[in-house]
Amino acid sequence: MITYPFTYRRPNSLAEAEAVLKSSPDAKLLAGGQTLIATMKQRLANPAVLIDIARLGELRFIRREGDALAIGAGARHHDVATSDEVRNAIPALAELAEMIGDPAVRHMGTLGGSVANNDPAADYPAAVLALGATITTTKRTIAADDFFQGMFSTALEEDEIIKSISFPIAEKAAYAKFRNPASRYAIAGVFVAKGKSGVRLAVTGAGPGVFRVSEMETALAKTFAPDAIANITIPSDDLNSDIHASADYRAHLVTVMARRAVKQALER
Amino acid sequence: MPAVNLTVNGKRVSADVEERTLLVYFLREHLRLTGTHIGCDTSQCGACVVHVDGRAVKSCSVFAVQLDGSDVTTIEGLARDGKLHPVQEAFRENHGLQCGFCTPGMIMTAVDMIRRKPQLDRETIRHELEGNICRCTGYHNIVSAIEDASKRMAGGAA
Numbered sequence: 430m431i432t433y434p435f436t437y438r439r440p441n442s443l444a445e446a447e448a449v450l451k452s453s454p455d456a457k458l459l460a461g462g463q464t465l466i467a468t469m470k471q472r473l474a475n476p477a478v479l480i481d482i483a484r485l486g487e488l489r490f491i492r493r494e495g496d497a498l499a500i501g502a503g504a505r506h507h508d509v510a511t512s513d514e515v516r517n518a519i520p521a522l523a524e525l526a527e528m529i530g531d532p533a534v535r536h537m538g539t540l541g542g543s544v545a546n547n548d549p550a551a552d553y554p555a556a557v558l559a560l561g562a563t564i565t566t567t568k569r570t571i572a573a574d575d576f577f578q579g580m581f582s583t584a585l586e587e588d589e590i591i592k593s594i595s596f597p598i599a600e601k602a603a604y605a606k607f608r609n610p611a612s613r614y615a616i617a618g619v620f621v622a623k624g625k626s627g628v629r630l631a632v633t634g635a636g637p638g639v640f641r642v643s644e645m646e647t648a649l650a651k652t653f654a655p656d657a658i659a660n661i662t663i664p665s666d667d668l669n670s671d672i673h674a675s676a677d678y679r680a681h682l683v684t685v686m687a688r689r690a691v692k693q694a695l696e697r
Numbered sequence: 698m699p700a701v702n703l704t705v706n707g708k709r710v711s712a713d714v715e716e717r718t719l720l721v722y723f724l725r726e727h728l729r730l731t732g733t734h735i736g737c738d739t740s741q742c743g744a745c746v747v748h749v750d751g752r753a754v755k756s757c758s759v760f761a762v763q764l765d766g767s768d769v770t771t772i773e774g775l776a777r778d779g780k781l782h783p784v785q786e787a788f789r790e791n792h793g794l795q796c797g798f799c800t801p802g803m804i805m806t807a808v809d810m811i812r813r814k815p816q817l818d819r820e821t822i823r824h825e826l827e828g829n830i831c832r833c834t835g836y837h838n839i840v841s842a843i844e845d846a847s848k849r850m851a852g853g854a855a
Contacts, residue, residue, distance in 0.1 A: 531828025
């Protein structure tokens with residue numbers, strides 16, 4: 430499969446990337462390319478310019494910053510999955526990274542790419558939302574609650590680039606995913622986190638975009654145990670329905686995955 | 698057209714290529730290294746796996762121009778001095794293939810897997826192979842071959 434033609438640019442710094450992005454109509458940022466290139470091969474995307482930011486060292490870091498873990502947008506899934514810093518601070522985040530795609534995809538795909546794309550079945554958005562992370566861009570900082578705006582839609586402006594994401598370190602956290610065995614995307618995935626700001630629970634794969642379940646959060650804030658949410662089922666009205674799973678089945682899976690996530694978080 | 702400089706299987710290669718040339722086409726059509734296969738249109742099958750700077754990558758999902766300056770190893774670059782790589786040898790001895798179409802990708806994935814996880818059990822191998830599809834459903838012997846190769850390599854064979 431051959432993509433449409435495009436012009437390739439590889440800036441040497443983030444500042445240069447920002448300038449090129451501003452001056453190039455119909456440009457796309459290229460990081461790991463594991464979604465974008467597949468989409469271009471299907472000719473479902475046709476950017477005039479690709480701005481390759483994969484090699485920018487300033488985007489590729491993982492470090493502890495006080496009570497949070499800061500990860501550069503260019504960090505590969507493999508980097509996050511195998512980082513001692515991540516495994517010590519938020520093991521659930523390393524485990525989530527290890528569940529994305531397959532080993533070859535994890536060698537290329539990036540945190541920033543996944544979050545900017547906001548695929549409704551992607552894994553990282555669940556962690557970003559449940560941990561109450563903060564997204565730092567070339568222009569500002571954005572709270573996770575304001576960032577994700579539905580299917581493939583985010584608060585990012587056309588000429589804005591994600592620099593890093595700061596994840597507050599949770600007391601307990603876990604991610605449980607029921608995945609499509611062919612695509613490895615989540616049919617339903619639940620990330621639960623218990624931290625300073627209480628309990629937050631985010632669902633990916635089941636709906637048109639990542640979302641929180643406040644009824645489960647309230648119940649878990651009272652009693653952080655799988656049984657506390659066993660009888661809570663989310664309405665299936667707005668959930669996805671496709672050849673892989675019906676909306677009702679996804680609603681059922683959300684409760685099952687949420688219970689599993691809480692159980693795993695407690696077993697740590 | 699931009700110039701691309703790569704080291705492929707230890708040899709330096711330079712070429713002017715169209716931006717949209719995927720690495721797999723660069724390898725197959727410009728360098729005539731046809732051991733790297735294309736088995737799907739959706740980046741899912743893994744027949745095209747090669748190593749870029751030592752890491753397994755799907756060569757159908759990266760443009761050659763992105764990798765300027767990188768070191769690429771393909772299935773053709775594994776054997777040394779006429780002697781098969783231990784993973785190739787193990788695939789041969791364990792009958793780790795039927796039609797053989799997926800085999801180059803399976804072997805490149807296996808070499809990368811053994812590098813990252815020298816201690817491999819069968820369940821881990823199956824999990825690690827999730828990005829490689831065999832349409833002959835020959836996974837059983839593929840798993841045996843990788844298990845065998847990892848033991849040989851742990852013994853210092855390579």
